[in-house]
Amino acid sequence: MSDTGPSIYSSVDFSPDLWAAVREVAPAAKINQVPVADSREIEQHIGDAEIAVIHGDQDFDPAKAPRLRWLLTASAGVDKLVGGKLWRSPVTICNASGIHAHSMAELVFAMILSLRHRLPFFARRQKQHVWSQGEPEAQSAGELVGLTMGILGYGSVGREVGRLARAFGMRLIATTIDPGRPEDTGFRLPTAGDEKGALPDVLRGPDFQRQLMAESDVVVVALPSAPSTRRAIGEADLRAMKSSAIFINVARGAVVDEQALIRVLQEKRIAGAGLDVFEVEPLPGDSPLWDMDNVIITPHIAGGSPGYWQRLMALLAENIRRERSGAPLLNVVDKQLAF
Template structure:
């Protein structure tokens, strides 16, 4: 069996492969260090470009299973990819812990007025009575109660928050006080103190957070996006932030990345901008490798793979 491995993950995987498996490496531009013909399995690299994906598919039409380390697959489900009969699996779950911790970072940054405290320190000013918000008894609405949403709920529960979530097929989940269906979350926006976007990007979720939904939120509410930038209508969000429809936002992802240097998001005082880093930790790579190798064993023995993507649903 032959594999195609990305150069950035190959050093972690190659020493752990069985002796009867061969491989070729591919870089971020789709250049191979060997002959990819006959490869059956493709592990793509980080930030996979359409051009690279299509070069790999053309060079190795025998690929039957592709694994991506990302949770989102919107960038992979191109018309060219869908023409091939390829089972796609994703990295759902491997990013959940660091992202969940980062969401609490966004929430605490807002509640505890960290920016204000940093300004006071920078100006050597002792403010005698600065009241900071508690998270206890605040309401957190998580749009997308998948692996990441569930890890967020675990941590938010420890702070005594009231946790609501939405998912395609609503059913009770540990640590959630309430789970609603795909569209019902809109009726909860007026009661939520914090709204976290944790749903995959699909044609149905593009622009999900728009002027209409932002208008439903409290003026004191805080929006957090750790999913995909295109889920939020950025023009509408800028208006909401400038005009006080909501109190602020923590944004780790944007429709255009890197975020252009002239973007107004950089300088808005009620926005915390981070460079799509919420999933990154020293443990991430080992989780990615462990999941791929487990699925490789399953594939070789004809057993069901983990994290198979529903290409029609988009996740």
Template sequence: MTAPRRLVIHLRDDARPVYSIPDWAVDEIREALPDGWEVVVPDAPADGRGDGGDDLPPAVLDAVRDAEVYLGYGVPAAVLHAAPGLKWAHTASAGVGGSLRDEIAHSDVVLTNAAGVYAEPMADTVLAMMLHFARGLDFAVRAQADRRWDKAPFDDAESPIRELNEATVGIVGLGGIGRAVAHRASALGMTVVASRRGGGDGPDGVEVFHGEDALDQLLPRADFLVVTVPLTAETEGLIGARELAMLPEGAVVINVARGAVLDERALIDALRSGRLRGAGLDVFAREPLPDDSPLWTLPNVLVTPHVSGASHRFWRRQTELIVQNIRRYAAGGPLRNTVDKKAGY
């Protein structure tokens, strides 16, 4: 008798319950497979923090030895070593920086990611951060904590309070997240400009800059700078002191990409100088953010603990992507969200 082809799901019992795969999602994945396949869900906790953990419990290593497909948070090198017959690996994270080691980068294993799955809630978070600073909610929250009825920051002739429809948002990286941000900003009447590495146009109404000077064209126009690029060798340290100095006075910086894309020391200096209105940060160079980081106490900084993608609809979108790719894989077709291993996303 021919042994069944094996798909391993290592996405259960994550320390963050919202990211632990529910039973209904496992059932839908199993039902999408053609005859002759088995689904194995090891009795071992997953770890989806960052781009996924490096260590794998023995139960997972045992399960993947005969696996053809692996679904997990990240693709640790140990999976490649333990699964010589692996052909397709899917990471339920959007970032793949932690997975692109030599083992998978130089293998024939097809790697897919969850780019786009997180876009809607992340774009909502970006919008909330823009409104936080545009409408002075930072002033209101501090006053409330002190039980102060303080209208001064709103009534002052030099008040930074503004309407979003008079502002321009500059989006660095026009992938799934950037497009979702652009959609929301355009609906609110904002001017939207964006930079992207590849060619092609953006959504209707979005002015897109390409080429080596794309960022230099975008920055002077960005009242709100939204960073959504993946972390690669090219984007590490992309936004530093020079770039921050090119922003209009009173600009707001929002980073929901990866902490290493933004020079935190340069940002802290710019925030302390008063030249920037503020910064909304969901990601940091070190996570958790160290206790002694000035970002905790700067009054013009909004810190969220890498949760911009949190949503109860996460598994609906993730499962739909996986199921669609299972059907494509079974038919020998190209998979959605295939990672360009050289580009890093």
């Protein structure tokens, strides 16, 4: 590594003030920010960069950047890169896992509370100027205290959902890829999550999924998108849920059999769903999900917040600091697992 600081290329359009975080750990860093949407344009600008920041769907030929050691994606998901040119190269890929924890977990609970306390119903009645106090649909499904929260994927988002669930007095059960290593070793916001993995009453491997869904009053999907998780949640899993249960997906649409979910919702086999992600995005206008009274739809915005880019830059700066001190990088993607 050069004593004058690393050469950094960014295809992400950061405001100039955000680069101060990098300047603090590498004052002499050479920064080349050329925002582009087309991956091929990266090859024209990346030059002698040793580190790069790119959007999560920007695959490019790393041969055009012979000095590139590692890069950071602006998204937690790297599924658009799997099998591509970067994936097959020795370049280390780090993702943005952890920066979304607060915003995604808060949306999860906004959906849960809205569905349990009938806010979509009241919103419809408000538009109709109807005082609905005496209607059966106006009755709350009850408080969360004492209910069971099941989290599929106890990563950074799942841990923050778990922390909030505990604050509501819920029992917590979860799945993770390796329950024998419960600690969070990735990037973590200081006020978020469960660093030691100590909050769940039950923490098991992926084979616990069906049982978790059967036991839970709320099921939250926070699984990574990878070949191994494609349609990991099938019709039998969904039909194992309680009729009073709520299903929330803020992960990726591809991890759920969406047609099976539609059938289960149409049959009222579960109480409702909050969905931020879908198999096809934008969600097609003819999807039955749009017209379901027991479904809340948001357009893949769970991770967004005013502090998003500042947190991404904090992760970049931390990894630069770590590399310069000889410490391991955070959020290194396992190319075998694809997350």
